[in-house]
Amino acid sequence: xxxxxxxxxxxxxxxxxxxxxxxxxxxxxxxxxxxxxxxxxxxxxxxxxxxxxxxxxxxxxxxxxxxxxxxxxxxxxxxxxxxxxxxxxxxxxxxxxxxxxxxxxxxxxxxxxxxxxxxxxxxxxxxxxxxxxxxxxxxxxxxxxxxxxxxxxxxxxxxxxxxxxxxxxxxxxxxxxxxxxxxxxxxxxxxxxxxxxxxxxxxxxxxxxxxxxxxxxxxxxxxxxxxxxxxxxxxx
Amino acid sequence: xxxxxxxxxxxxxxxxxxxxxxxxxxxxxxxxxxxxxxxxxxxxxxxxxxxxxxxxxxxxxxxxxxxxxxxxxxxxxxxxxxxxxxxxxxxxxxxxxxxxxxxxxxxxxxxxxxxxxxxxxxxxxxxxxxxxxxxxxxxxxxxxxxxxxxxxxxxxxxxxxxxxxxxxxxxxxxxxxxxxxxxxxxxxxxxxxxxxxxxxxxxxxxxxxxxxxxxxxxxxxxxxxxxxxxxxxxxxxxxxxxxxxxxxxxxxxxxxxxxxxxxxxxxxxxxxxxxxxxxxxxxxxxxxxxxxxxxxxxxx
Numbered sequence: 257x258x259x260x261x262x263x264x265x266x267x268x269x270x271x272x273x274x275x276x277x278x279x280x281x282x283x284x285x286x287x288x289x290x291x292x293x294x295x296x297x298x299x300x301x302x303x304x305x306x307x308x309x310x311x312x313x314x315x316x317x318x319x320x321x322x323x324x325x326x327x328x329x330x331x332x333x334x335x336x337x338x339x340x341x342x343x344x345x346x347x348x349x350x351x352x353x354x355x356x357x358x359x360x361x362x363x364x365x366x367x368x369x370x371x372x373x374x375x376x377x378x379x380x381x382x383x384x385x386x387x388x389x390x391x392x393x394x395x396x397x398x399x400x401x402x403x404x405x406x407x408x409x410x411x412x413x414x415x416x417x418x419x420x421x422x423x424x425x426x427x428x429x430x431x432x433x434x435x436x437x438x439x440x441x442x443x444x445x446x447x448x449x450x451x452x453x454x455x456x457x458x459x460x461x462x463x464x465x466x467x468x469x470x471x472x473x474x475x476x477x478x479x480x481x482x483x484x485x486x487x488x489x490x491x492x
Numbered sequence: 493x494x495x496x497x498x499x500x501x502x503x504x505x506x507x508x509x510x511x512x513x514x515x516x517x518x519x520x521x522x523x524x525x526x527x528x529x530x531x532x533x534x535x536x537x538x539x540x541x542x543x544x545x546x547x548x549x550x551x552x553x554x555x556x557x558x559x560x561x562x563x564x565x566x567x568x569x570x571x572x573x574x575x576x577x578x579x580x581x582x583x584x585x586x587x588x589x590x591x592x593x594x595x596x597x598x599x600x601x602x603x604x605x606x607x608x609x610x611x612x613x614x615x616x617x618x619x620x621x622x623x624x625x626x627x628x629x630x631x632x633x634x635x636x637x638x639x640x641x642x643x644x645x646x647x648x649x650x651x652x653x654x655x656x657x658x659x660x661x662x663x664x665x666x667x668x669x670x671x672x673x674x675x676x677x678x679x680x681x682x683x684x685x686x687x688x689x690x691x692x693x694x695x696x697x698x699x700x701x702x703x704x705x706x707x708x709x710x711x712x713x714x715x716x717x718x719x720x721x722x723x724x725x726x727x728x729x730x731x732x733x734x735x736x737x738x739x740x741x742x743x744x745x746x747x748x749x750x751x752x753x754x755x756x757x758x759x760x761x762x763x764x765x766x767x768x769x770x771x772x773x774x775x776x777x778x779x780x781x782x783x784x785x786x787x788x789x790x791x792x
Binding site: 356405 | 663674678680685
């Protein structure tokens with residue numbers, strides 16, 4: 257059985273339908289990526305999975321549990337943690353406070369400390385800046401913080417919304433290699449990306465989203481060589 | 493010079509009560525972007541519940557520190573419950589609506605409490621019982637400090653420090669800061685935003701209750717409309733300090749209390765109430781975000 261299975265999901269903002277009949281599965285320990293252009297509905301899907309939006313039709317099952325209608329804070333407790341797009345950090349709190357808020361649902365202070373140290377080994381720069389206000393970090397550092405903070409909840413499934421957005425290529429590479437090592441440690445990842453090339457290189461499987469519908473799905477390696485994907489998303 | 497010190501002491505004393513009430517405005521604004529117009533009336537309910545609880549316990553007959561504390565704590569509990577109820581049943585159902593609806597509701601709740609108060613408590617002022625025997629604590633030359641002033645300042649400071657500790661050093665406090673930044677992002681951390689909002693209203697209302705009792709003790713006159721002007725002034729103090737900022741609210745309140753006493757002392761008590769609004773206009777002209785306020789870019 258899959259860790260996450262989404263069936264026939266339709267999500268609308270008022271009269272505008274952003275997702276139509278979307279079905280996808282994510283298995284334990286996979287990196288699955290969802291690629292698509294601006295406005296394809298990628299973020300809408302992640303927001304629905306996090307409970308910030310309610311689907312008009314369709315079901316979401318996670319770890320044997322029906323998530324439909326659950327509030328966001330309970331979904332985090334079920335084991336889904338989201339690193340939101342646009343670096344939703346808390347700018348007036350220190351880096352360390354941000355990480356601790358990521359572990360809000362946990363009570364094991366030793367484990368939290370251990371995970372904080374782990375985050376600092378993933379991104380040493382965060383350790384240097386742990387007492388700084390998060391708002392003073394650079395874009396790349398904020399992205400690192402967002403990912404680390406989402407990990408602090410010890411999720412079974414990590415949702416990443418465009419981690420490459422607005423980053424320098426060097427920083428982007430660093431972040432993607434960390435995503436791979438997080439996955440190697442056993443965390444399942446659903447990665448939403450516009451940068452199809454990077455995403456397909458680290459993912460196991462992929463879905464292509466176009467104007468609210470899933471138009472293609474295959475192994476990531478296969479999609480890298482798919483003529484349509486090449487033409488539309490890889491520019492080769 | 494002695495006169496100046498006397499005004500200074502009176503100013504700090506009244507300023508710290510403004511501070512207790514201003515914090516409630518600023519916290520609710522920080523977390524919901526709502527000016528809770530009913531907050532001044534919660535302060536009034538605090539004074540009245542103190543009055544009735546004191547009479548019920550017989551604290552007006554036998555002043556004692558212990559009974560005074562019991563009265564204080566029980567009134568804080570009553571107002572905490574009231575604040576929770578107002579948020580839960582009047583504000584929460586409207587949270588997804590435009591902010592103006594919430595604002596109008598807040599005015600409605602305020603009118604409800606004021607007129608309900610007149611109906612149930614009677615419109616005529618009541619004399620707040622002397623919970624602790626009033627005495628001059630010490631006197632230097634012509635400067636007299638009463639034990640009441642020591643209690644007012646001591647209690648306000650203690651409560652404000654406690655609040656600072658809760659907001660800046662506890663997990664719940666950090667969750668409050670997270671929610672005040674963004675409800676959505678906070679909920680992605682697993683924070684139950686509704687609970688944090690309830691908690692904020694409870695805290696603010698408890699502080700307002702303490703303020704109500706201190707005013708009752710200091711002035712001994714309370715009436716159902718007392719929250720109107722006092723609440724407005726505390727709100728102005730919060731704006732002067734930079735609304736949304738807790739240290740700002742305290743600073744604004746002190747400034748308000750001090751300048752009020754100075755104006756009363758050196759000019760005329762006629763200008764006491766005008767001063768608050770004069771200060772408000774001044775701040776809005778010179779630094780609209782207040783002393784501690786941050787500039788916020790409004791997204792268009």
